[in-house]
Amino acid sequence: MNPRTKNLMELTLAGVIAMAGTTTSGSATAAVSAWVCPAQYKPSPVAEDVIGYKGARASLRRSNATCRGGTIRLFGARAEDLGFQVIFERTGDEPAAGLELKVSGFSGGLRPEVNLYLVAYTMSKGAKRKGRLIEIPWSPDACVPFETAGVRPFSIPVNVKGLPTPGKQVTQAVWVDIYVPRKAKPGSYTATVTASQAGRTVASFPLELTVWPFEIPVERSIEGEFNAYRCAFANHWKLDPTTDAYIALEHKFLRACDDHRTLMNIMPYHGQQGFAYRGRAPILAGAGKTLHVKDWTVYDKRFGPVFTGRIFRDGRPAAAMYLPFNLEWPEPLRNWHPKTREKRWHSLWVENFSDYPRPDYNWKKHSPAEREAYESAFANVLREWIAHARKRGWTRTEFQVYFNQKPQKKTAGSDLGPNRATHRYDEWAVKDDMLALKYYLDLTRRATAGVKDVDVVFRVDISRFIGGPGMGKYGRPQDQFDKLGGPKLLGAVDCWYVGMHSYRLEACQQACRELSEQGK
The missing domain is CATH 2.60.40.10 (Immunoglobulins)
Known part of the structure; x- marks a missing residue:
């Protein structure tokens, strides 16, 4: 060490x-x-x-x-x-x-x-x-x-x-x-x-x-990962995360983890509100179909050496890293709902865009042009990100598109108000959560179709293999997982983070084996 x-x-x-x-x-x-x-x-x-x-x-x-x-x-x-x-x-x-x-x-x-x-x-x-x-x-x-x-x-x-x-x-x-x-x-x-x-x-x-x-080989049989939230270094040392001093400090921490054959994967956006932290995403301009990256300067300085491996002892790039894509980035979800202050709107929005509507709500859908504008913003910036990664030679890191939001009336530990999550995108608990998540999975798939040289994956975190409250009515854990639509979702995703308490279940182990056999 x-x-x-x-x-x-x-x-x-x-x-x-x-x-x-x-x-x-x-x-x-x-x-x-x-x-x-x-x-x-x-x-x-x-x-x-x-x-x-x-x-x-x-x-x-x-x-x-x-x-x-x-x-x-x-x-x-x-x-x-x-x-x-x-x-x-x-x-x-x-x-x-x-x-x-x-x-x-x-x-x-x-x-x-x-x-x-x-x-x-x-x-x-x-x-x-x-x-x-x-x-x-x-x-x-x-x-x-x-x-x-x-x-x-x-x-x-x-x-x-x-x-x-x-x-x-x-x-x-x-x-x-x-x-x-x-x-x-x-x-x-x-x-x-x-x-x-x-x-x-x-x-x-x-x-x-x-x-x-x-x-000791350069490549690792097991990738250890420290999952982290917020810009902890910036908060502790009161540094501007776009400055050379902060970037040098962050590189030292990343190097320390790499020396221990582990990865420090820090979520680049606020876990519930969804806004990207300064320096953790490129600067954007425009909106809807015209949304595009305006400036890569700080992002390249901060993460280029991480994705090329230049800051690490063996020159091996970071094995994986979150991308900033989520409900509020690159196109803020708040721009696309007519009643952002309505009490229940955050649990209804997905019907307006996805092909998986909940039948018990009857909200007027947005126009096809509005839906196309929202989806184009997401897809265009993701394609632009892939093209930039290709140009910079960032081809050995697994880039993870991941949605962490859950519906919240108030963000814990802050004065921020409710977020705009439609469902539980992280640790989904009921079938409708899975359907909402699959909408973004499909959107990501369309944006990355045909890409072979830059490794962009769709990640889901499902620690609780048997689902959420009330699922006991389905009996065995496998039955519960099936009722949640688990096999359908896992068959589509690229990367699944599962909790050890669930992994003890034979049905969960079998699902992991099947994904592994598919090269996921």
Whole structure:
């Protein structure tokens, strides 16, 4: 693993742990020792303990499989990340300053990518669980790259702007990542890990690295995906998402996920209101049949390197990414209903455009010209997007057309009013939802007909294989799914995201197998 930002709470790198050497350093600050700890352990920064392994700290210091006799031993394939921690520990009451760590002197011409991170700690007080107050002790959380301004040399207690300082801190962890090059020759190599204080060596660990005669492939058997909503980075750092500073930050997060062989797929539009976030879609002009892309500049700068793979270590483009197409983009749905403030209109609109009307409503349909204008806007911009992707060489990413809206009277957590969703397009629950979704599926199909070189797919999320409330009257889960029209919809879509609780059902597994056999 080689993160630019890493959550230690989720890491489980193989290997067993470490040990250390100790010396004292100058009298101006507290004496310091250093020892090596495995990736999967979390030494407390304030107590003589390892979180989750009471009493393990003394034995880890003494001896372990990774650092027996003071020598660190690592084993890995080419293109594998190998990790461990070095724990700096002060032995006096005074602060310990001027602390550094370096990995150097690899033998045999080996030039691995070495990344060092200062571990940041967090704690929580006052949280409630089942009505009871709980406290989460100081624990390792994020890893801050050593090249970050103000991080090195570091001290105990930690004194870095923006990072919390644990009260009565006695230890500070440094995370070490070593990426074995793809072209490394199999065999044994040596190096040295040196912990120092104010330029004087605190502890020195010989490192032995064995490179195995095979490599981790660039292509992945399983695509892990972090599904996300909103522009979280822009919100947290208060950055304009169209600026170079924001784009560079977002690329770092995407690179961190890719280094972990996962994908960060952020929805480019507001999940319920449907408006595209700034910079997440090209700028449009016109309306109806004349709607077109006016400017690709920011979009290309932000996502071009993602779709070509230029920002990733192995040059592999992102495996998949949402497109901004939805009920409100490119042509806002609000432009196409005469009663946008009518109380029930949001659940009736689909009858005016689709070939799948609900029989219990009798609303006057729009004119054929109005329907054609709405559908032309959607199809023309999608075709324009495909042509642009072809021109830019974005041919190895799966681009997902996905509708996330559900009918809402009020958008949760905001002052936004009702959305304009006609049905449950995400996690559909009744047959009419499926029919409404199929209207957009058919519209997408017509727009992408004949396209072979740019991979545009229609995605549906149906976590609940057996449907929504009241479906129990149909008996078996398979009967419920059939009554919902599931086979008809799944036979048409390209990409189905299904929840694991549904996947346990044999009928669901069979549906997945059938889609897989069709190359979906």
